Amino acid sequence: MPLPAGHPLVERRTSHSDLVRAYSGDRPERLPVWFMRQAGRSLPEYRAARVGTAMLEACLDPELASEITLQPVRRHGVDAAIFFSDIVVPLRLAGVDVEIKPGVGPVMGSPVRTADDVARLRELTLSDEALAPVSAGVALTVAGLGGTPLIGFAGAPFTLAAYLVEGGPSRDHLAARTLMHADPETWRALTGWAADVTGAFLRAQVLAGASAAQLFDSWAGALSLPDYVQHVAPASARALGHVADLDVRTVHFGTGTGELLAAMRDVGADVVGVDYRIPLDEAIRRLGGRTPVQGNIDPALLAAPWPVLEAHVRDVVARGASAPGHVVNLGHGVPPDTDPEVLTRLVGLVHSL
Ligand code: CP3
Numbered sequence: 627m628p629l630p631a632g633h634p635l636v637e638r639r640t641s642h643s644d645l646v647r648a649y650s651g652d653r654p655e656r657l658p659v660w661f662m663r664q665a666g667r668s669l670p671e672y673r674a675a676r677v678g679t680a681m682l683e684a685c686l687d688p689e690l691a692s693e694i695t696l697q698p699v700r701r702h703g704v705d706a707a708i709f710f711s712d713i714v715v716p717l718r719l720a721g722v723d724v725e726i727k728p729g730v731g732p733v734m735g736s737p738v739r740t741a742d743d744v745a746r747l748r749e750l751t752l753s754d755e756a757l758a759p760v761s762a763g764v765a766l767t768v769a770g771l772g773g774t775p776l777i778g779f780a781g782a783p784f785t786l787a788a789y790l791v792e793g794g795p796s797r798d799h800l801a802a803r804t805l806m807h808a809d810p811e812t813w814r815a816l817t818g819w820a821a822d823v824t825g826a827f828l829r830a831q832v833l834a835g836a837s838a839a840q841l842f843d844s845w846a847g848a849l850s851l852p853d854y855v856q857h858v859a860p861a862s863a864r865a866l867g868h869v870a871d872l873d874v875r876t877v878h879f880g881t882g883t884g885e886l887l888a889a890m891r892d893v894g895a896d897v898v899g900v901d902y903r904i905p906l907d908e909a910i911r912r913l914g915g916r917t918p919v920q921g922n923i924d925p926a927l928l929a930a931p932w933p934v935l936e937a938h939v940r941d942v943v944a945r946g947a948s949a950p951g952h953v954v955n956l957g958h959g960v961p962p963d964t965d966p967e968v969l970t971r972l973v974g975l976v977h978s979l
Pocket residue numbers: 661662663664665666667676681708709710711712713714726727728729730731732779785842844959
């Protein structure tokens with residue numbers, strides 16, 4: 627299906643942006659840079675905007691979500707906005723009892739553990755009407771962005787299933803990994819449902835004006851390559867399949883995924899996001915040198931003295947030179963206590979290299 631008339635890629639507002647060019651395997655004169663979790667607690671204007679509004683309510687308020695999305699673009703001059711939302715928003719919109727507890731993360735009213743739990747979950751569907759606040763928030767944001775592309779995003783089925791099965795954040799995702807082996811049929815039903823719900827959320831953002839789409843499989847690094855390929859990759863491919871007919875570049879990111887990089891590309895992603903645990907040139911080698919990459923500044927170094935951070939950023943950029951395209955980013959999200967002036971300075975440094 628062609629992108630709708632008025633979409634920034636169709637109107638060519640963002641089709642030649644440095645971000646879209648790098649995602650397409652090109653090398654623009656200036657290296658594009660943005661930061662995962664650039665909208666959030668590191669910004670005083672974010673903390674002020676959020677006073678009195680719970681996280682998921684903020685995500686579903688189109689005006690507020692749009693304002694928060696634009697804040698880091700105005701302040702830092704990054705090459706992309708990422709829509710302010712959360713991976714569990716589509717679960718909430720489908721009717722799942724989920725909250726985001728400050729300082730904790732997503733917490734479920736009750737965990738989804740048995741075949742019966744999954745059967746009940748599968749009765750919930752995500753309609754276009756339910757997605758209206760997301761589409762409205764994206765449309766408002768894109769209208770304010772001009773030539774800066776908006777990245778839409780969604781959680782990958784494994785990371786969503788990890789929260790659903792555990793009932794909240796966990797370290798090793800033991801219950802989820804047990805279920806995938808103990809009852810593969812129930813696991814397939816659960817991750818297939820998650821793929822369709824998260825895929826619909828991603829598609830709504832692209833249709834409403836996002837110029838790229840990123841799938842976050844934050845916790846996929848808990849899996850061996852064989853487990854990933856057998857029990858997770860099919861559902862991730864199904865999630866990305868929801869935007870496969872749209873002419874938009876896709877990025878696939880997870881943490882601790884050094885062993886999984888090629889498999890994560892092969893589910894249908896154009897670009898692979900690399901975390902900070904593997905040198906970028908080694909990641910590019912593992913991807914056969916033919917895949918654009920995004921990453922991988924260590925977020926810990928944002929709090930180090932500037933010369934230490936600068937040397938690290940120069941090293942990341944040098945290692946990224948062997949990829950067909952490179953979008954500079956962190957190897958995971960911005961820590962909440964980051965000095966925002968460091969991020970602004972970092973954008974200037976990357977643009978000067
Ligand atoms: O700026 C951006 O990157 C866009 C917004 C964004 C949020 N969540 C906003 C948010 C994105 C892309 C996400 C994705 C997300 N959410 C992921 C994948 C990326 C990753 O970090 O690995 C995951 C695993 C979640 C689940 C989640 N939601 C966690 C772990 C937390 C943090 C809990 C905490 O308080 O430390 C959230 C809440 C959340 N999502 C916040 C933000 C800005 C913090 C809410 C607050 O301000 O209190």
